[in-house]
Amino acid sequence: MSAPDVVFVTGNANKLKEVKMILASESSKINLINEPLDLEEIQDVDLQSIALAKCKQASKLLGPGRPVFVEDTALCFDSFNGLPGAYIKWFVKSMGLAGIVQMLSGFENKGAEAITTLTYTDGEGHFHTFQGVTHGTIVTSRGPTDFGWDSIFQPDESHGQTYAEMDKAAKNAISHRGRAFAEFKAFIATEFK
Ligand SMILES: O=c1[nH]c(=O)c2ncn([C@@H]3O[C@H](COP(=O)(O)OP(=O)(O)OP(=O)(O)O)[C@@H](O)[C@H]3O)c2[nH]1
Numbered sequence: 301m302s303a304p305d306v307v308f309v310t311g312n313a314n315k316l317k318e319v320k321m322i323l324a325s326e327s328s329k330i331n332l333i334n335e336p337l338d339l340e341e342i343q344d345v346d347l348q349s350i351a352l353a354k355c356k357q358a359s360k361l362l363g364p365g366r367p368v369f370v371e372d373t374a375l376c377f378d379s380f381n382g383l384p385g386a387y388i389k390w391f392v393k394s395m396g397l398a399g400i401v402q403m404l405s406g407f408e409n410k411g412a413e414a415i416t417t418l419t420y421t422d423g424e425g426h427f428h429t430f431q432g433v434t435h436g437t438i439v440t441s442r443g444p445t446d447f448g449w450d451s452i453f454q455p456d457e458s459h460g461q462t463y464a465e466m467d468k469a470a471k472n473a474i475s476h477r478g479r480a481f482a483e484f485k486a487f488i489a490t491e492f493k
């Protein structure tokens with residue numbers, strides 16, 4: 301029997317690339333499909349509520365009985381009590397990376413948490429949420445700038461490299477996304493035997 305389809309709803313090609321790499325090891329259990337639907341994102345500081353609302357909307361659009369997951373990624377500054385959080389996308393768009401670095405110039409603590417919140421539904425009313433967190437520091441941009449804020453985030457565990465300077469396998473091994481999907485992989489092992 302072939303592996304069942306599981307849909308990842310995202311319009312972000314960089315996320316998709318990383319997730320395909322992370323879930324490649326599960327290809328005998330699930331057949332990963334992408335639907336680049338543009339989902340509404342509710343205004344909330346609670347990351348689990350945002351991911352759940354996104355997943356419910358994706359599931360509604362795809363129809364019942366279809367396993368689907370979404371993820372929402374936040375960047376939370378220690379000095380800002382967790383903001384910009386899920387709003388980081390709009391900060392990157394409006395201010396650029398240099399503007400974001402500048403926002404923290406008056407603060408001694410330049411620490412930040414990158415958080416991925418992933419919500420999966422079986423399409424039959426059951427929802428499961430997984431989260432991955434990586435702490436780091438906001439630094440002046442170093443490395444390629446093709447993915448969000450990768451070039452200004454230096455994880456504590458990276459020996460001085462920004463995410464953008466790391467190769468993908470090294471990033472996935474310690475990243476917010478890698479950690480959230482490690483939990484999801486353990487779930488896949490029990491859900492799709
Ligand atoms: O440097 C980065 N390293 C990452 O690992 C990463 N993951 C997400 N992002 C960016 O942070 C915002 C999240 O917003 P987000 O979760 O709503 O994503 P999105 O709207 O692009 O896609 P989606 O909602 O269709 O899945 C967007 O600006 C993403 O580009 C990242 N930037």
Ligand SMILES: [Mg+2]
Pocket residue numbers: 341
């Ligand atoms: Mg989004």
